[in-house]
Amino acid sequence: MSAVNAIIDVKELQQLIELVARDRDQQAFSQLFEHYAPLIRAYSLAREPGAYLVADELVQEVLVKLWNKAHLYNSAKANANTWIFTLARNCRIDYLRRNGRYATEVDPEDLYDSLEDDSADPFEATQQKKTAQKVREGLKQLPVEQSQVLAKVYLEGKTQQETAGELNLPLGTVKSRVRLALQKLEILIRGYGQ
Amino acid sequence: MIQHHPSIDRLIAFSAGSLPLSQSLCISAHIEHCQQCRQDIRRLNHIGSTLIEELPPSPVPDALKQAVMERINQIGPRNSEDTAAPPGSGDVPRCLRSLLPAGLYNIPWKRLSPSIFGAKLCTDVNGSKIEMLKIKAGGQVANHNHTGEEITLVLEGSFSDADGVYRKGDIIFRNCEDKNHRPIASQNADCICLTAVEAPIQFTGFFARLLNPLIRRSHYSS
Structure with a gap:
């Protein structure tokens, strides 16, 4: 089991995401994993207590998404935690979708995309x-x-x-x-x- | 100027991710037009993030971290999720672009009456039907009651009913308490809407009632 880190302040988390975006920094990613993975796991377990495999799958999806989308994160628009929440929520909908509990026709990312519009x-x-x-x-x-x-x-x-x-x-x-x-x-x- | 918004309860459910697809699509298309509701959703998102931050963390198995590190190693420098998704084509809201790939003006309409055209998009897992609807300029939808909820979002033109006028971006909720709902498109332009209907509506006029057996095909006929 990974140790749960001491609380990292939200500014540090933002810098870590920026390092991942700019330098594909695996060390920074590892720190983000340590901070967010246990929270995302808890988020999944809050919905389905005891469903550890589901929770681990969600952790994996959200963290891989973080890696892939880090360059789209803009700290002027959203703080790091809120951005991660939106990734986790969308991955949760996607999970429900793959399991027939949500209609499959639309990618959840498309539902929330227009929120990016007021960045300027x-x-x-x-x-x-x-x-x-x-x-x-x-x-x-x-x-x-x-x-x-x-x-x-x-x-x-x-x-x-x-x-x-x-x-x-x-x-x-x-x-x-x-x-x-x-x-x-x-x-x-x-x-x-x- | 958008006059008709979703309730705060629906915005919360949308922000939390607990709204069925049929409703989410209509809300998403609305917020694309409505800066005010976009701001509200962003505010509401802070509730989700703060609640997650305050959860007691659930320790993660070491093997999971290894699996994730391996996956990101295989991804390489940049992958296909490289850029932000492009905006929808023409006036199609982004949430509909996969359902309406040819745009708002090349929809394969089915004629339901001389003035009403429909095009089914999909059915939600809860049975709600999601359709596009076109009312020709000045055209009228037959008097109908709702047995379930009907959500309508105006994408082009405008229509009115006994309660008001609805323009581009406006979202309207109707349910069984709304008796004899009779929308009419404005005279100057066709009206194109996105609709999500929870359960079949019932036509109430004498002749229109004969249509009730047909509405399994579509919720709208004349």
């Missing part, structure tokens, strides 16, 4: 940095009942309906907990219909 906007980049900071500080302070609902949706891949069923709550309660959490994290900043 420095105002937007600053806003995103602020939000990332706010979310990091704010999540720890959320009441458990709110963070639990977010974890069900993001880590376990549950719909709000499924979350309500598992927690034995009315759907409306789940929705309002999500909204309260988003307000506290300052993500919900405009009115939403439907």
Whole structure:
């Protein structure tokens, strides 16, 4: 078993990704593996507890993707952790797709591609940095009942309906907990219909 | 200016990756047109990344690291994923480019009525049907109710119903509570939409009701 590294700061992680992109630096890649592989494994196990083979497959896919796409990473657009999350999420959808639990016709990368479009906007980049900071500080302070609902949706891949069923709550309660959490994290900043 | 957006609940599910393909396609095509929702998705993505960072790490077997190092060694200096994917051709949203390789203006339409044309794209694993729909300028879709949810995204032109006017990039959600939904395309241009329909819709007019047995073929007839 690999030792779990001491916490690396997000700036260091960004530099490591840039080294992989520029120099195909295997030493830097190895450090990224040490940091991210155990987290990605935990992400997979959160959805399917006990499914270690699935988790190891996901780790492998995400890390190989990191190697192949490192040159597309732009630290001005997204912090390293958020970029890795999007890789892991897309690989998870791809895994479900290969196993008949998601329609096969569309590559998950194509679904999320247009998010890359606003790269040139420095105002937007600053806003995103602020939000990332706010979310990091704010999540720890959320009441458990709110963070639990977010974890069900993001880590376990549950719909709000499924979350309500598992927690034995009315759907409306789940929705309002999500909204309260988003307000506290300052993500919900405009009115939403439907 | 886009007026009709997905709810925050759907944006979260999209960001988390837990939305069925049929819905994801419509949301993805919407956000390609909508900067505001793109910003929201990017904000929401920080929740996913922060939650993962705070998970108790699960130790990785040494053999797995070796396997990954071997794989990257075989990849060589640069592989085919070299450049970012090109934008979709013409006005096809990127998420549809594999389904509409010939573009938005060369779709093999099937005539469903004098003013309505449809082209099936695919069926989701949950049974939802994903179709392209063209309503000729001024054309009208027959009065119908929904037994499941119908999502419509305007890609070209515009249409209106009793509740409003919908233009390029607008996304509309309709379900069984929306009675007698009767969209009509604007007079000046054909309207092309992407639609995802959860369960067959039902036509409600006397003559149109005769069409109900036919809608297994397509959700839209006149």
